[in-house]
Structure formats: structure tokens, C-alpha cells
Amino acid sequence: MTNTAGSGGSVKLKIQGVAKSFGGVRAVTEVSADVQEGEIFAIIGPNGAGKTTLLNMISGFYHPDEGSLMFENHDISNMRPADIAALGVARTFQNIALFRGMTVLENMMLGRHVLMKTGVLSAFLYWGPAQREEIAHRERVEEIIEFLNLTDLRKTPTGSLAYGLQKRVELGRALAAEPRLLLLDEPMAGMNQEEKEDMVRYVLDVNQEWGTTIALIEHDMGVVMDISDHVAVLDMGAKISQGTPDEVRADPKVIEAYLGTTDHKEVA
Amino acid sequence: MFHRESGYFKTTYQADMALFPLPIGRVAIAGLAVLFFVVFPIVMDDYYLTLVNLAAIAVVGALGLNILLGYTGQISIGHGAFMSVGAYTAANFAVHFDLPFWITIPSGGILAAAVGLLVGLPSLRVKGLYLAIATLAAQFIIEWTLNHTPVISGGVQASIEMPRPVVFGNTITTPTEMYLFLLPISVLAIIATLNLVRSRIGRAFVAIRDQEIAAEIIGINVYRYKLLAFMISSFYAGVAGVMATYYYGVANYEAFQLPISIDYLAMIIIGGLGSVLGSVFGAFFITLLPFGVRIFMETVGVFFVEGVYLAQVIAQMRLIIFGGLIIFFLVVEPEGLNKLWQNIRNYFRVWPFSY
């Protein structure tokens, strides 16, 4: 079930020889990759391979020691996270980072922060432009809430939701920004089979119906092989393989990297 | 029937986002407006109006500090100093340039906001205790500067006499007139704050308070918004400082020293951090507390304390109750008086059903 929405586009994200060390730990070394417009690009690799670190560099949370990152025509290598978000990059976290005291609705309205314009003075006045903007964005947020089947929970504080639902709300908050590049760090980790299937459905729908380019990290090989257009494999900070799911699956280096781990059965 | 939420459905997003979505809320607001603007000025004697005037000033200052600490999570122990910036700005403008209140009030706020921007700069690097100490230092530096700069603070005792405000050609003199002058400013401040906190900006403040990293990642420029919070908070403080200056008839830094900054912290802790209504509760509570203590001691306390010691005991009692309440609310009810009010309200919300 390889998705074809992404074929033939331009390069959305160009990763060129990026490297990042923490003290003595070389978390990412000389990684290059192109994420094509409209595709689902998966990043896989054993624990500690540097996947999250790579994502953190793309979203500006860390800056690469070497190399560069180009999103569309912007060099984002040294930009602040908020500025990268404003360009149209949204993400979710491996360990959910929701505003736990706020409701589903508030979290998602916050997701639209970069799309809203209300300044201090119109905020104080509220009635008029600020209110019109709130209503317009609220309507979009309600659509996303409906899309994610969260309608009954819209006024529930996210901290009290089950883990799987929190992951879904976090996806919703990222979607609310209407990103052109969506970064997902293990969106299905810790979910049961049913929740996983739902999440896969949402990710595919977003990619196919909204045309959003998606880069995701995922450990579930079944899912990765099913939904990705391209896969990059990291091991000990370095990219050891890249290609279509079939190419990667057949790559001896990948099999070797995974043989050392307990995940090898899933690959084969 | 008095059902609040039961049986009442919001049909538009606009209605859902209204400040007072339920009819009973609007009725209550109308009632409060009549009480404060019509009944109080008629029935209250000057002494009590004076107290309410002080509370009205405190409401504005408390709202400002709550935006900073309660909503954005950035502490300041220099709130009083920002009030003094507003006070001297207004006094100089009124004395030297003969400017009316509708110019002195916003300019006091704007200058205080400018100073607030500077004092907020450390918040980009440090948090919590370190920020507390940085703002405490600012309190002393501003105090010292005002006291030692006669160009700003006049000279004799660092005081500037403030002309009485003139509204539509009438000079404000009696406590009732002062009350009707100050109260609308407080009401405007309350409405402006309610609007701010339900807007994109208010949400961004809360996001920074709750999860700074997540706030940054969803595109909130944390640096800019922290400074914005400091500026808005100081603007309110500046306005409150101008109000106080009109009220006292004199601008003097001694009215805005460290204990005042602590009072404001107490107001929002006791009233409720991150709550507009809580700021109002806290402002009234802390302002009226010393008078409440005095009345209590003069009626009940006289049976336990000999007359000569009464004044001393009253002074100490205030501090003890003050400290005790702060500890109580920090430990037992961190959401303050506002939470207690919510509990009462929620009890009646679905009345007569108890579930």
C-alpha cells in the first residue's frame, strides 16, 4: 500500500551533512537526505541512533554543529524554533508536550498561533478584528477536532486524557498550524493495535487529502513499510541506508544493524 | 427555574466564547454595575468610599501583576517601583505641562512599560528565584534613582504635589467624585484583561507559563512574549501609580516601596493566580484587611486586650493574619479565593441536581 502522493515533487527539506555532538557523544554524524514535497519520509533506527536529535535540529531545538538544513528556500540551520514554526514546520514529541492544564480546544487554538495576527491593542479591545479572527480560527479547529474524532473531548483538559488520546491531540495541535512539513516523533509508540490503526489512518489522510509532507520516526516496521514513500535508516548517528521501503528492507547493512537488536524479526 | 447550564445550549462559537455566556452571568454583572455605580456612591459614607477607592487602585495593579506572574509565570518583586514610575510621570506632566488625566494616565502607563521592558530583560536568561532577585534589585534601583534625581522627583522629600483631576470641566474633590473618577478606570482594566487573556496573546502567555519548550515549538516567540508580559504588567502598574497619585494628591516614592510590591504579590496569591476575578478579590481583600482587623479588635478585641496596647496589637495582628493567609493559600488552596468562589458557584451551577 505504498502511497503515491509524493512522487515527482520538488525537495521540501534538504538535509546536508548535518552533525551534532553532546559533549563526547556524537549523536548525529554527517547525515544527508532529501525529503520530497508531498511524501511520507520515515526515519528508522535502533534506540539512541540519533533520530530524535535529527528531528530536533530540523525544528530548531538544536542547531547542527556542521552541515545545513534547507526548508523550501530558507536556511533554517540556525533559526529559532518559533521562527521555523512560523515558516510552516510543525511537530509532535516522543514524550508528548501538551499544555496539560488546557483543554483540547485551547491546545489546538494555540497550534494556530502562527497563523493568527491579533496584536496587543486589538486583543485588549477584542470586539471587532480580534473576535472575528478567533471565530474564523475556531471554525478551522473544530474541523480538525472532528477529523480526529475528538468532538466529545474538546473541553476536556488534556492532562486527564488517556495516553493514546493525548498523542492524537498533539497531532491535532500540529495540524492546526496547517504545516507544509509535519514532523512526527514516534506517533504510534505505546499505543494498542486499534489506536495504531487510527493513527495510521490520520497520518495517511493528512498526507493524501491535505498534501502535507510528513517526516516521521517510527519503530513499528510494519507501519513504516506500509505507509512510507522513502525510508532513511540511522545507526549510531550515521545514515546507513536510504531508499524505498523495499530497497531498505533488502539492504544487508540494515539487516546487520537490526540483527544486533531485538527488532530484527520485524524487519525480516 | 434557576438552572444555569442545564437547558441552555450555545449555538454559535461567538456565544460559546462570550465573556458571560449564561444569562444569569449577564444579570449578575448588571446588578453589580448598579450596586457599584449607583448604590454605593449614594449610600456609602466618605470613610468607606475612601476604602473602596484604595481597592479600586489596587485592582488595576493586581491585574497587572497577575498577567505577569499568574498568566505568564514570571515573577516580579518590583511592582511597586513601576507604580512609582507612573506616578512621577503623571505628576511631572500634570504640573509642568498642565496635561489632563486622559493623557497623564496612559503616559504614566507607557513610561512604566518602557522601564518594565528593561527590568524584564533578565527573564530571558533566568527564572524563579534569580528573576525574583533581579526584580527586587530593580525595585531598589528605581527607588534610589527617583529619590536622588530632583529633575524627576521634584526635590523636597522627593514629592510632587499633584493637581486635582478635571473631568468635563469639573474638578474632582470629594471622595464620591474621586470614587466615580477611579472606578471606571478599574472597570476598563478588568474588561481589557478579560479580553487579553481570552485572545491569542493571553493563550500564548499561559503556554509559556505551562510549557516553555512546547510554546516555542508551536511558534510562540518566548523572548518577545515574556518581554511583552513585563511591559503590559508594568503598564497596569504605571496606571495604578497615576491613580494613586491623583488619589493622594501627591507623587512620592515612599508610597510604592518594597512592602507595596509584597502586598501585590499577596493579593494575587490570595485572590488566585491566573484569574481576573481573583485579582479583584485579592485587591479588595488585602486593601480592606487592616481596616477589618481594626474594626474586629475595636469591637471584640477590647475584651481581651487593654486599651493602651490595642493599637500595637492591631498592627501586629495585620502582619500575622497577612502571613498566615499567604501560607494558607499557598499550601491549601493555591488557586486562591477565586477557587473558593468557583466551588460555591459550581455547587449551584447544576442545581437542583447534585451530579
Ligand SMILES: Nc1ncnc2c1ncn2[C@@H]1O[C@H](COP(=O)(O)OP(=O)(O)OP(=O)(O)O)[C@@H](O)[C@H]1O
Ligand atoms: N540533550 C542531550 N544531551 C546529551 N545527550 C543527548 C541529548 N540528546 C540526545 N543525546 C544522546 O544522543 C544520542 C541519540 O539520541 P536520540 O534521542 O536522538 O536517539 P533516538 O534515535 O531518538 O532514540 P530512541 O529510539 O530511543 O528515541 C543518544 O546517545 C542520546 O543519549
Ligand SMILES: [Mg+2]
Ligand atoms: Mg527518539
